[in-house]
Amino acid sequence: EAQVTQNPRYLITVTGKKLTVTCSQNMNHEYMSWYRQDPGLGLRQIYYSMNVEVTDKGDVPEGYKVSRKEKRNFPLILESPSPNQTSLYFCASSLSGVYGYTFGSGTRLTVV
Amino acid sequence: QKEVEQNSGPLSVPEGAIASLNCTYSDRVSQSFFWYRQYSGKSPELIMSIYSNGDKEDGRFTAQLNKASQYVSLLIRDSQPSDSATYLCAVNMGLTSRTYKYIFGTGTRLKVLA
Numbered sequence: 001e002a003q004v005t006q007n008p009r010y011l012i013t014v015t016g017k018k019l020t021v022t023c024s025q026n027m028n029h030e031y032m033s034w035y036r037q038d039p040g041l042g043l044r045q046i047y048y049s050m051n052v053e054v055t056d057k058g059d060v061p062e063g064y065k066v067s068r069k070e071k072r073n074f075p076l077i078l079e080s081p082s083p084n085q086t087s088l089y090f091c092a093s094s095l096s097g098v099y100g101y102t103f104g105s106g107t108r109l110t111v112v
Numbered sequence: 113q114k115e116v117e118q119n120s121g122p123l124s125v126p127e128g129a130i131a132s133l134n135c136t137y138s139d140r141v142s143q144s145f146f147w148y149r150q151y152s153g154k155s156p157e158l159i160m161s162i163y164s165n166g167d168k169e170d171g172r173f174t175a176q177l178n179k180a181s182q183y184v185s186l187l188i189r190d191s192q193p194s195d196s197a198t199y200l201c202a203v204n205m206g207l208t209s210r211t212y213k214y215i216f217g218t219g220t221r222l223k224v225l226a
Binding site for chain 2: 031033035040041042043044045048090097098099100101102103104105106
């Protein structure tokens with residue numbers, strides 16, 4: 001089944017404790033993105049990647065890191081999480097930049 | 113001015129009616145346009161994409177694009193209670209020939225009343 005897989009689905013952590021949210025797609029898509037979704041603010045792009053080893057900042061990159069060492073994987077790293085990073089996170093992939101995205105199931109992160 | 117604007121709603125329509133959802137965007141070089149449906153607590157699901165002016169139909173859904181007016185809409189015919197969800201408009205703005213900026217609106221909540 002073609003899909004984007006994110007893990008974990010739910011995560012509660014403490015301020016400053018490094019964490020990684022994994023994302024993997026099995027569709028051989030070039031483009032991958034991370035979004036956060038907050039009430040009233042909609043989906044905001046954190047980082048995106050056009051291909052292996054090619055990444056760029058989205059609209060809200062501060063406090064996040066990404067890497068794209070393999071085409072299928074695009075992990076999101078929070079080196080020192082803070083409470084304002086409490087949000088619902090989505091990973092998404094697209095065949096290329098002009099096509100729509102397929103989204104993962106989401107990760108609900110709470111930082112206390 | 114927001115780059116992609118939608119009325120937050122809720123838009124309430126009776127079962128069987130036509131629901132009309134609207135979206136405006138600010139960047140004239142935008143190249144591709146999408147509608148996503150998001151049920152509460154779930155991830156967005158792509159339901160329509162449109163790349164050129166005019167109408168595109170897929171089952172009960174019709175997307176309409178008017179680049180001169182910077183306007184894209186989604187019509188849902190014969191609305192069903194299962195169509196109740198938030199509908200997100202997304203616009204793909206080409207930055208270069210190889211890179212794109214993908215912007216979402218904040219969504220319109222649709223309620224179909226049985």
